[in-house]
Amino acid sequence: MSQSIHSIDSKLVHEHNKHIIKPPDFSLSSIKQYFVTRFTSLWVGTEELKQYSLSQVLNPFQPLVELNLHQWNFFAVSFLGWTLDAFDFFTTSLNVSNIAKDLNVSIYDITWGITLVLLLRTVGAVIFGLLGDNWGRKWPFIINLGILAVIQLGTGFVKTYKQFLAVRAIFGIAMGGIFGITCGDALGDAPKNARGVLSGIFQEGYALGYLFAVIFQRAIANTTKPGWRSLFWFSAGLSLLLMVWRATMSETDSYKRQKERMKENAAAKKNSKFAEFKSQYKKVIKTHWLIMIYLIIMMSFFNYSSHASQDINDKVTVINVCANLGALAGGIVISHASNFIGRRTAAICGNIIAGAFIYPWAFKPMWVTAFFMQFGIQGSWSIVPIHLSELSPASMRVFLSGVAYQLGNMASSASSTIEARIEQNLHIYGQTMSIFVGCVVACLFLTMLFGPENRGADLGMERDDELSVYDIDDEENDDKKEILNDTSCEKPEVEHKV
Incomplete structure (x- = not known):
């Protein structure tokens, strides 16, 4: 096959290569440069902002028109999978007293079932994460949903407390596997311009799951003879419907390229697929170990901010509704803004908004304080799916x-205990909440300020291919050309890696 040298625009090559994450450099000059750029990179610059029209900046839904049917299909099934995950979780928390009465145990005993779920979610994330990265996302997702359906169905038939704990432990493992798989499929093939707002919409699926749980609690659990058991049986049916939908679909295009690359590398090295899998993981750990530690710390503070700010005035309906509306609005607005001003800067803006409303939210809870508090908290949260995806290796x-995500969730499970201890010492609930949330928001602010960013990075295996201004124009380089062509439609970014 004939080959010809094809010259590539140097600007496009630079845009591609600067997203490559390399092993951390601990030389004094590198450390100094890194910390200096934590401040200088917060502002993208006037020149970059001038490249966007006013409608692009103000209309968060405009990028969604770039999605085709294939991309919408994957986003929708993933979004609903994440929403159902939350729905299934809240079926227990909304029925703690009902389950305790039915099983003849205390409410405290039933809360151990919730604790087991939180503790075992990391196990599920590990199991289904390994399966999803190496054997595809389709069948691990279907199996995951199948386990959730069986466990929810079984929970509705438990007769003893020991049976309840057993099924909730297995549920925790299954629940922990949903986020990684659905996040990967939701954003994997999405256009770069739309990833910001899609990230926010996807993340708010968890809040939507809670809302659906409340609605169907009133519609089913409170009106049927089996009571709370009916709600668990109903959720099992929803999982089955989603399994059928996902079974009609293949893998995302980005995962197909990843699978093909792994196959080619294994053949070139004469390795088995499993040996190539281990080789890739060793390479990734060597390169990304510091980012891995950072992401766990970041997710711990994100989860703390969520739990700590949602425990006040839960019984006041109007305030709760306004808080959820604020979360939805913040999730869409700030995630969309992150495409222009950066993920870190967008999250920091959300933290500043939340910080400004801590005092009135804690001492004078009203609909407006609840709205803007969750606007800031969940607005910061909205960048999490895309920020995790861009910093994680394909x-x-x-x-x-x-x-x-799940390790951060486990770490934050102590938030209620910490709040109770502070309140015990201060004897003032509003002061307790304001001190605790203020500390969490400040820690998250610093974590985002000094953390890395990889805004606009490709989510495929080709991201780590270092390119030159000269490339061989043959079939083996089609992936590189595709990435460069995609990058040519993307606005230049400012700062991306450690």
Whole structure:
């Protein structure tokens, strides 16, 4: 086959190569440069902002028209999978007293079932993360949903407390595997311009799951003879419907390229697929170990901010509704803004908004304070799916994003205990909430300020291919050309890696 030298625009090559994450450099000059750029990179610059029209900046839904049917299909099934995950979780928390009465145990005993779920979610993230990265996302997702359906169905038939704990423990493992897989499929093939707002919409699926749980609690659990058991049986049916939908679909295009690359590398090295899988993971850990630690710390503070700010005025309906509306609005607005001003800067803006409303939210809870508090908290949260995806290596994106998320969730499970201890010492609830949330928001602010960023990075295996201004124009380089062509439509970014 004939080959010809094809010259590539140097600007496009630079845009591609600067997203490549390399092993951390601990030389004094590199450390100094890194910390200096944590401040200088917060502002993208007037020149970059001038490249966007006013409608692009103000209309968060405009990028969504770039999605085709294939991309919408994957986003929708993933979004609903994440929403169902939340729905299934809240079926227990909304029925703690009902289950305790039915099983003749205390409410405290039933809350151990919730604790088991939180503790075992990391196990599920590890298991399904490894499966999703190496054997595809389709069947691990279907199996995951199948386990959730069986467990929810079984929970509705439990007769003893021990049976309840057993099924909730297995549920925790299954629940922990959902985020990594659905996040990977939701954003994997999405256009770069739309990834910001899609990230926010996807993340708010968890809040939507809670809302659906409340609605169907009133519609089913409170009106049927089996009571709370009916709600668990109903959720099992929803999982089955989603399994059928996902079974009609293949893998994402980005995962197909990843699988083909792994196959080619294994053949070139005369390795088995499993040996190539281990080789890739060793390489990734060597390069990304510091980012892995950072992501776990970041997700711990994100989860703390969520739990700490949602425990006030839960019984006031109007305030709760306004808080959820604020979360939805913040999730869409700030995630969309992150495409222009950066993921870190967008999250920091959300933290500043939340920080400004801590005092009135804690001492004078009203609909407006609840709205803007959650606007800031959940607005910051909205960048999490895309930020995790851009910083995680393609070969272990499901694993790393899922494990980091669930480890952070496990770490934050102590938030209620910390709040109770502070309140015990101060004897003032509003002051307790304001101190704790203020500390969490400040820690998250610093974590985002000094953390890395990889805004606009490609989510495929080709991201780590270092290119030159000269490339061989043959079939083996089609992936590189595709990435460069995609990059040519993307606005230049400012700062991306450690």
